[in-house]
Each structure stands twice: as structure tokens, then as C-alpha cells.
Amino acid sequence: MRKNKYAAIAATVAALLLVTGCGSGGGSGKAESVNPKGDIKPREISWLLSRPADGGVIKAMKQISKDYSKEHPGFSLKLITTPDRPSYIQKLETLAAANKLPDLFDIDATPFAQKLAKKGSMVNVEKMLKDMKIYDNYRTSALDYQRFDDGSLYMVPFESQIEVFFYNKVLFKKAGINIPKTLDDFPAMCTALQKSGSTPIALNGKDMWPLERYMAFYPFRASGNEFIKNLKKGNAKLSNAEGRKAVEWMANLGKSQCFQQGFSSTEYADAQALFTSGKAAVYNDGSWELPALATSKLNPEVRDDIDYFLLPTTPGSKTTENEYAAPSGIGMAINAKTYDPLVRDFIKYSLTKYSKIYADTGQITPMKSSTAKIPSDATPLYKRNFDDADKVGKVTLMPWDTQLDSTSNTRLQQELPLLVQGDISVDKFINTMDKVIQENGPKAFKDLN
Template structure:
């Protein structure tokens, strides 16, 4: 069961604010000098972050910061929260440009973040974790998700997720179909479900990234993760075989009526509701929804019929069945210009204690040394999902919204809706996206 330990001293010790406080610290450290000399002098440090305010990451770190403050009077962890991702990115990049980033800040492994690292403004996370004696406890996939293309590591993961296709066994049986063995089976699956009067796939089209996941699946199976790494820098094309196959497949999904009517305006909660009320047969979402899909919170009318499968392979697939989307979320970077003995000491305490505390809330830890506490009200699927974390392969399917330049990504999200709706052909989609890529990628990745 998810548990959050609260007490008066936590509330008093940890400040939650929406304004940027002074960063403190001295002249800055060499990114590789992870063990600075000097004494620990308690002060307020800040963490610029983009995470749900009521999520397990913030609750756990708030608890740990309060405990640290008990032994270090004068210490405060100031959380600068901006849950809305676009607003967060704007704030983060503005503060970076003004050289006012706080001690800790959230970032994906983007070209912008890599520029900060190359400027010596982020601590080497690999060296830091090694010096704290915790590097080897992290899941390989969790760390790999945070790495730049050159393999360097400057972000620390605080979560670990697996993305599954949840499905309703009764609805598939009603349509006379089974779990798809290949991605190429999806159009036929959807056609059969439609004929049976069932909405095939629930999709949050409003937030755009869920449909973009589908765009990434075929290329990951045909070419592996190398395709998007090359694509984002205009070193590969949408017109390449992997991109063309993806465009045709997405168009086929649309023609087969795979997604719910009006999917482009369907929000997160509505998409989840379509599945949990038995109106949709399949729902592609991550283990962050285990509490909704694998406990007694799930609608009793569908609870016994829900199961999940992982990303299907394809004929001649370049990646294996145990390789799929397994993100470790947005990472935390450590500001080299404000790094000092206090920051190191707090991180040593927090990162040592964090895995067990976080796993106790029912979440998957980014490390292998903490066993997830399965809630008392869990269905058998909860344990199966947790156990699957130990079976993930080496290659990751990276979400494209964290890989492409922002302008091309925005255009892609728009064009995907048109493609699935049948408003543009696969050839038109490919041409439009290659033009956008050629125009934007070289400037962003220079």
C-alpha cells in the first residue's frame, strides 16, 4: 500500500514555493570534482522540478529532506514546482540563459541539456553516483534512459516505469481475436473489434504524446533505437523504409478505426475511463497507473478481465520482445556552479535512503536494491508488472517527444492526427515531416 510518512517537522523543515530563491554556494566546481573539500555548512538549496506535486517522488524527497534538516539545522530544500511541462521548459531554459539555475534541476537528455554539460554547468552524474557508492545499484535501463547520445551521464533517475498494452480479455473474446503477436496484427484486431461493436483502443489524443508512442513502435522494431537517434539530427529520413512503414501502419490503424471516435480531443482521464468501464478493449499506458489498473480501485465489472502484454515484435524484428518503452522519467541534474560539500552530503543521504522509501509507496525503484511494496488491495497483475521490471532487455524504445527538436516534434504531433484521421496520405505525411526535419534539426543540433 502506498504510504507517506508525515510529521510536523517535515512541514517545518521543507519549503515549497513557486518563486526562485537565491542559489547560494560559491564559485562552482569542476564537473568531475565530485568530492569537494571543506565542511558541510547547512543552508537552503533549491530544486527546480517538473513532477506531480502529490506524486511519490516529491513526497519521498520531502520526507528525506525533513529528516536531513533535523540533523543539519539551517538546511532547507526549496522545491520550485512547475508541473506543466511546457511552462517548466520555458522557465528552465530562461534561468539557464541567465545563469540562475538552482543547485538541482530537472531535465531530459536534450541537446539543450547537453550544451549545459559541455559548458561545465552540470556535475558528472556517473562519477557522482560512483563516489557515493550507489552507481551499481541502479538499473541499467534507468541510467541508459538518462544518457546523452555519446553515452555520458549527467542526470539522476528517481523513478522507473514500464509501458504495457492493457487489454480486456472478455472484449477480445467477444470479437473472436487474441493478443496480437505482431504490430502488423493491429489493423485486423481493430477491424474485428469494431465489427463486434467494441472501441478497439482508448487513446489520450489531447496530450499528443500517446499517439506519438505509436509512431515510434514500428521503427523501433525494424531498426532499433538507432533510427530516431539518426532521424532527429536529419541523418535519417521519414522517407526511409522504417519511416515509411510507420506512416503506412498508422494510416492503416486509422482506416481500421483503431482509436475511439474524437480521439484527438479525448483527455487523459477520459481515455482511462473508456478502458476501465469496458468501453475500449486496449489501453497503452505505463506502470504509473498500477494503482488504477491493478488494485481493487478498478471497476469490478472489468477487474477480472484485465491483463497486459508488452510491445509486440515484427517479422525480422531488430529488437527483442523484452525490449520496449521503459522510461525512468525526467532526470535530476546537479548544478556544477553551486555544488559544494553540503549538496554532496545531502545527495549522499537522500540517494542512499530514497530507493527503499520510494519502493514502499508501491512504486518501481530506479535501483535493484529496493523491493516494491505491493499494496494489500492489489490484483495479481500488480505483482506481475513489478516482476517484469527485472526482465527488461538492453535496448530501449525512446519516446520521440524527448528526442526530436521542439519545432519538428510539434509538427509531428499535428501531422500524426491528420494521418490517422485520413486527412493526409502516408506519402504526404512523409514529405511534410522530412521538410520540417530538414529545416529545424540542423539548427537545433548544431
């Protein structure tokens, strides 16, 4: 019921969006003014965020804004943090409909974001970064993750990550198995781990996107991001051979009891604890969790047992082993209506300082100018993960939750647990989702490309 509420809110906001113009303020002309003229007049600027309050990004930006305020008395950065993603999206879309977007706001490269950009509500980040002479300092993969289908860039990345499958070598040995060579090996892997007394895969089901990530794996191996690009616009269906294969694979994960009992209500911390306690054998997560999974913070009883493998390929895979999910996190958009010399100066100041500060937290920076600092208590996985991040290929997996329209995405997240739990059949899942996407996808992307 709660998810249906968000879908209804999104639909209402979308309608309001068309009426209000999404708070475009100065219009598309202003969105192109990446170097506004005038004096820098210190004031409070606000940033609506959807990030962990104790995370490296916020810590770095707090330090930077404090330093900036010393040089510009009267300046302050107000951080409005809403870590819960559904609540955040609701707040963001409501503010957009009311023409009250803050100076800065977090947003993914969704159809909603693309409409905001098209209406002139967001500053063209590629032009801005080039004007600031810092565009070439960014990792290509970090920028590409933030782009719309037409290649335009309206969000600033603050992270650069890779997603891998952490696994327990001892539990694999106990089950008599090796790491899977292809995605088709997952069901057999799960069955063997179940028989040996282990939970095969720990999953954070409550946040919904982790299970949706699994749904994206098979199509990505089959055709890169082409399938989801076509599916979301109604130009492909899950009933097509490629889509059906993905749905059948997800159903087989459920039949093989790959995920822990009650996975759909398991929170992030609990899923991770299931893995770090040695009860679960596999845990799909990103390099943002290296401080917890590859240092002395990790349970000493399993610390030497943990390794990881990259997303396996499939027979006839169109993408390679070094092409997989490499997100740069939720991006930061800049309100074109309130973009003035102060906002521009603060952003340039921040991005000039950010790379070194963030790298010192032990995280991969989206910029090439700083190397992440490896903690003194890190296990060998830490450096290996960084090395793999530098070898990421040209094509990286685009998460489906940033690609589908909000209504289709909400329904997909509702239906996936039912499919994996065996509560609905493959055919019913396909019929339901094809109908929802065909009805909502084309409308969401109308006039965007």
C-alpha cells in the first residue's frame, strides 16, 4: 500500500510538473549561463541531499563549506538530509511542482530529471565544468553514469565506485564449489550452499534496489544497456527472448533459495551482518563498503575468509568481465533559477578541494587528480578493489531504478519479491510488467529525445 502511495504521488507531481514548468525560473537560456556576471554576495545556500549523514561526501563538503565561509563571511551551506530514498523523491518532486527547488539538489538521471533539465531548471554541468577548466579531471565512467540517454550531463558526481560479489571462501570450500563462471551457475551455487548449511546470498530487500540490480544483470550481459533503454520507452518487452531469459533467471534464483528467508523485509545493516557473521556466503555490494568489509572493522573470525569476484558473464555475452556496475552515486543538480556568482564560485571552490579530501577518507574519488588513501589496517582486497576500478571497461551497467519511469519502477519493485518467492509465475510477472511499462514508459519519455 505504501508503495502504491508513492506511485500515486509521483503521478500527481508529474501532472503538476507540466502545469508549473517545474520551477524553471529563468528558463532554458539561464540554464546555459554557466558563468553569471556580477559580484559574489555571501548568503546561505541550501542543498537537498539523499546521502548518509555520516558518509564521506557530506563530511568532505561540511569541511569545505566551513573553509569557504572563513573566506566569505556571511556564507553558509544548509544541508537538508533525507536518507530514505522514497521520502526523498517525494520531497524533491513536491518542491519541483511548487517551483521551490533549493540551490542544489540530489537527483539520478531519471526521466523526471531529464524533464527538469529540458525545461531549463538545471544548469548544464558539462558546460559548467568545462568553463571551470576541471571537466578533463573527471573519470569518464563517473561522468557517464550521470548522463541522460542523449549524452547530456546535468549532474555533478561525488563518488566513483564498483560493485562486486563479496564471498566467503571457507563456506564455498565447505559446499565444494568454486566461484560461478557464468550467471547460469548461480542456481547450482545456491543449491550447494543451502545443502552445506549456509545462506547462499545475503540481500538487503527492504531498500528494493538491490534485488532490482539482480534483475539488470542478465540483460546487461546480453546487450549492454540497450535492452533497458528500449524497454523503458516501450520499444522492447520482457516477453521478448532477452527479457524472458532475465525473468526466468530471477525465478530460478528463488527456486534455488538463493536469498535468506524474509529477505524482502531485511534492512541494509542486517543483510551485511548476515554476511560478516559468516552465516551467508555471498554479498553483492560496492566499494563504498570497503572500510567495513576490508579492514580490521570486519569480524576477525571471517576476515581472512573474505574475497570477491566480479559480475560473471553469460554465454554469448556482449559485455566483458571488466564491464559491470560502476556507479558514481546520486548526482548533484544545480538550480538554474538561483544560480548566481556565489553558487558558481562555491561549486568551483568545492570541486577544486574535494578530490583530495574525499580520497583521504579511503574512497575512490570521481576525479583523476587524487589517489584514494588505503587504511593501514586494510586487507589485500582494499587495494585490489581500487586496481579493478581503474580497469573498468567502456560500458557500465545502468541501474534500472534510475532508468524506468517512477510508476513502472515502483511496480517492478513490488513484483520482483513475489516472483522470487514463487508467489507469481514467470508469465504473470511478464504480463503485468509489460502492461505497466507500455502504459507509462512512452508517456514519461515523450519529447525528451
